[in-house]
Structure formats: C-alpha cells, structure tokens
Amino acid sequence: MPGKFCVSLTCxxxxxxxxxxxxxxxxxxxxxxxxxxxxxxxEGVRLSQKGYADDIHEDGFAPLKELxxxxxxxxxxxxxxxxxxxxxKLDENNLVPGATIVGGAKLVEFMSENCPSVSY
Amino acid sequence: MEEDISAAPADTWDAGDIGCGExxxxxxxxxxxxxxxxxxxxxxxxxxxxxxxxxxxxxxHKLVHADPASCTYWIEARR
Numbered sequence: 001m002p003g004k005f006c007v008s009l010t011c012x013x014x015x016x017x018x019x020x021x022x023x024x025x026x027x028x029x030x031x032x033x034x035x036x037x038x039x040x041x042x043e044g045v046r047l048s049q050k051g052y053a054d055d056i057h058e059d060g061f062a063p064l065k066e067l068x069x070x071x072x073x074x075x076x077x078x079x080x081x082x083x084x085x086x087x088x089k090l091d092e093n094n095l096v097p098g099a100t101i102v103g104g105a106k107l108v109e110f111m112s113e114n115c116p117s118v119s120y
Numbered sequence: 121m122e123e124d125i126s127a128a129p130a131d132t133w134d135a136g137d138i139g140c141g142e143x144x145x146x147x148x149x150x151x152x153x154x155x156x157x158x159x160x161x162x163x164x165x166x167x168x169x170x171x172x173x174x175x176x177x178x179x180x181h182k183l184v185h186a187d188p189a190s191c192t193y194w195i196e197a198r199r
Contacts, residue, residue, distance in 0.1 A: 082139045082167030092166050103140035103167035105175040112178065 005029035006110065006117035010042035013056065019047060020058040022120040023067035030076040037110055038071065040099075041081035048080040048099045049090055072098030079107055129194060130157035139165025144175045151181055151197035158184060161193045168193075 007029070009022040022038065029036040046052050047068065056064035072078065078099040085092075085101055092101065100106075111117065133150055135143055143163060150159060163172065169188040172195070176183040182196040 079170075082165055082171075085166065086137075086139070100170055101166040102174075103143060103165065103171035105144050105171040105178065106167070109174040109178050 003034055004037070004110065004113075004115040005032075005034040006037045006039060006115050008039045008041065008117060008119040009044040009047070011120060012043045012046035012052065014043050016056045016058055016064070018120040019044065019053075020056065020061045020064050020067065023064060023071055024061060025118060026071050026076055027067060027074070030071055030074040036071070036076045037079060038076065039079045039081070039107055041084050045080050045084045045088060045090060048078065048085065048095050048101075050094050050096050053096075068096060072096075079110070129160035130154055132160040132162070134162040135164075136162075137164050139163070139167050139171070143168065144171065147175070147195075148179070151195065154197050156197060156199045158194055158196045161195060162191055163193060164191045 007022050007026045009019060011018040026036055026038045040048055053064040053068055076098065078096070079102045080095070080099050082101050082103045131150070131154060135146070138146065143165060147161065168191065169186070172186065172193050173183055175181070176195060180198040182198070184194040184196050186193050
C-alpha cells in the first residue's frame with residue numbers, strides 16, 4: 001500500500017522514550033513501503049548531529065543510533081527544522097546521513113496530499 | 121536549471137538570514153506585487169535550498185535559476 005507517512009519528533013535527550021519510539025514507528029512506516037519522513041523539530045533537531053544519539057538506548061528497544069541508520073538505509077527521509085536548528089547553533093557540517101535542513105515550505109509540500117502523521 | 125538569467129531582474133531582495141515561514145510569507149508578498157517579473161532573491165537560511173523549489177512548485181511561481189552556493193535565486197512571479 002503506497003503513500004506517505006510523517007513522524008514529527010520534538011524531543012531529543014529531554015525525552016529519550018519519545019525520541020526512540022518515534023523512530024521505531026518511522027521504521028515501521030518505511031518497512032511498510034510508505035514514503036516515510038521524520039520531521040525533527042524543537043529539541044528533536046539535536047538528533048540531526050552525528051554522535052548525539054550514540055548513548056541513547058531505551059530498555060526494550062534497539063539503540064537509537066541503529067534505528068536512525070536503519071531508517072535512512074531503508075529509504076526514509078529526515079527533515080530538520082531550520083529555525084530550530086539555528087536557534088540551537090548546531091553544525092550544518094555535522095549532519096547524520098539522510099538529514100536535510102528545511103523550512104516550512106518543504107514540509108508543507110510533503111504533507112499536502114494525503115499524508116497521515118503522528119507526533120512525539 | 122539552465123535558463124537564461126542574463127536579463128536584469130525587475131527587483132532584488134536580500135532576505136538575509138530569514139527562513140522558514142517568514143521567508144516564504146514575505147517572498148509571497150513581494151511576488152504578488154510584480155506578476156510576470158523576475159525577482160533576484162538572496163536567502164542565506166540553510167533551509168532555503170530545499171524550501172524555495174518546494175514553495176515555487178506549490179504556488180506556481182517559476183524558479184528560473186538557483187545558485188545555492190551564492191545563496192541566490194531568480195524567481196519569476198506568476199501572472
């Protein structure tokens with residue numbers, strides 16, 4: 001069943017349970033042949049940086065780094081909220097593979113046609 | 121995009137570091153006031169290279185040329 005699916009993630013290390021489950025669901029979407037997108041925003045943008053997720057491992061789940069890598073390898077996209085990124089003075093040259101810094105127009109375009117979403 | 125951009129744009133706007141919703145909101149106001157004409161836009165927000173093509177696809181404005189290396193975009197306003 002083709003189609004789009006968006007996971008909005010507002011958390012990083014401030015809520016590792018949410019950031020982990022968001023990528024678990026995103027992996028389920030991409031594994032279900034959805035055109036899957038994780039939109040990192042608010043504190044979630046910190047996950048766009050290489051190394052940030054390396055020590056996040058919730059009980060009962062795969063390590064977050066592995067979840068992110070598997071999502072991208074399977075064809076998932078990661079959009080990173082530009083103003084949230086700039087506000088936190090993160091490094092454009094230290095993005096994880098598959099991550100793209102975007103503004104609202106890119107997200108709106110992705111979600112414009114029949115795109116269910118879930119937010120963490 | 122290999123279209124001719126040698127003709128002088130009707131207007132130039134240096135948007136500086138404005139990005140996301142603010143960039144496209146102010147851009148839309150400018151383009152609405154100059155139908156059929158080309159705006160040379162300088163936008164340094166790191167999201168602009170992804171955002172501006174998406175914005176043009178959705179709105180019907182034409183992205184005539186983009187040079188992300190110099191943060192410069194030529195956009196023809198829809199008529």
